[in-house]
Amino acid sequence: MRVVDKTTRVGRREFLRTTAGAAAVAAVAPTVSGQALAEPLKTVTSPAAATLVQMARDLYPHDALPTKFYQSAVSIIDTEVSGSADTINLLADGAVELDAAAKKLKGMPYAAIADEVERVAVLKSIESTPFFARMRSGMVTALYNQHDLWIKFGYEGPSFEKGGYLHRGFDDIDWLP
């Protein structure tokens, strides 16, 4: 069978950000922090942005996905809500709401909770809020419609330019009994 290489090739920046290497550069590049975004958000300031990126990953956790995809997803949702007076404060207020829920349940801000299961418990406590609903539904497209993410799920995307799959494995299954 023609299989797809789903491996994540970690880029230098991502490597520095997510490994011990980060500590070494932190001294000379103090702006590099765990969940910071390359571009500032339109409706949310810096610490809250990191909270939202963590929430984004907790909603749809894929361990093989680098943080940049979650950052991009939050940026996309941020851009969407920035377009309407009704929603422009949704994320900023929501991040405050999320931290309040985290403090109430776990005694610390959301992003400071180390255990995913405990963060998920906090998310469940705000599941009925419009903020949660917007983040959850927004993530479905903001995350999974990022084209360079598809290959990490083994999905090859557009095929017409490559002549379709007629000669590229549409019927190549070889393990059926």
Added chain:
Amino acid sequence: MAKFDLNDDSVVVVIGSGAGGGTLSNELAQKGIKVVCLEAGGRFDTSDFINDEWASYAHLAWTDKRTTSGSWRVAQDFPELPAWIVKAVGGTTTHWAGASLRFQDHEWKARSTYGDIKGAALLDWPIDGAEMAPWYAKAESKMGTTGTNDIPRLPGNNNYKILHAGATKLGYKKVHTGNMSINSQPRDDRASCQQLGFCFQGCKMGAKWSTLYSEIPKGEATGNLEVRAHAYVVQIEHDAGGKVTGVVYADGDGKMQRQKARLVALAGNSIESPRLLLNSHSALFPHGLANGAGQVGRHYMRHTTGSVYAVFDKPVHMYRGTTMAGIVQDEARNDPSRGYVGGYELETISLGIPFMAAFLEPGSWGRDFTATLDAYDNMAGLWIVGEDMPQASNRVSLNTDFKDKHGMSIANVHYDDHANDEAMRSHAFKQGAAIYEAVGASKVLLTPPYPSTHNLGTNRMSEKPEDGVVNRWGQTHEVKNLFISDGSVFTTGGAENPTLTIVALAIRQADHLAGLMSRNEI
């Protein structure tokens, strides 16, 4: 290419250019009848189609606001998206998967066959399988349906091979790659299928039959057909005698135009067609055009559907190749010993990552959900298409709280599953899961219905005027020169994907209309 005057009252106006309207327009044009076909959407070429699910959706889908009500799951998951249908020249024949199945003989006579099912408003069609057989043959020839007219069936992809292996292990016999209006070899100036895997997004090969490039250009070549894109009909008008005189539509600039007509054939799909009839109310027709019996919009059907996705330990790549790559037909029979009347087909289906995330388990989040998506490349899938029960309360009606940009009330789509539908879906889920478990699935997911792609029954065909909206020819019982030419005329839905039947009915209707017109009976 023909161009007809707005005041030319000798033309036939066809509203909609999909399976019904596009076919009817061409058939009439071939017979020398002048046709103005009005299409709400834009006109594209196969090269405009996009191999990208959301981008293509934004490009082609009918996204004007609608509302929903009722206990069906779609109202909860997609409250403003009851249906996934297309707004473009070619209508939903750009998006359809290509499955072209004839009704089984008993399905024309559902009331007689199934009996009096409590809560269901079953009715026999006023036509039957014998009468329809020659029209089906013409439709299959026109569309180049595989497995008919000596056209070889398509090769099966990996998704099909899994379905086939599991189904035959269970003892199913009628398992094959379907009767598909997708070229397995070049035919009728259309290329053969290259297994792109984007049937739903418009076939960039043009291998799949669509009125966009199969019917409409042929009709235009006769000089008798003018297709106007971006022509959104808001009202059908009539004279004091109750005869239709023409239609009012908003053109691409939003300017209202009035096209006169000798007769009007409405083919806007089972949501827009009843909506337009209801919005065309007048002093003479206070409850809407052709709605004297109060039947317009009622008996909305959408097939009993659902999907089964299975995860295996090894790769499948189900997205490679035709979306509906094969079928199991053994359960399509009527066998009440299963606990329900009617039957269902099982057909492979595949979604890309963007749509899978949205439709696999709508509303889900967290690690259980993402663990399944992590195994996307190891997934296979099938879709259930079963006959649902017509119910008078399942209906398209006007939601007067919301107006479209032309000031017309939007459609609300109400649907409750019938107990028969639920029993059928449970059975189909069980059988679908068994197919995949027979070949070693490690996990099986039962996916609720997507927004409706098979919208049927809201202007149903009936022998008696009090039971429906149109007669055996699709002519409205109430207005002599008003015809319906889409899936809304379905008296009952059958277990089959509806396009072939819509096309066969349109060819038959064109023949009848030509006769009426030549004899000056209309």
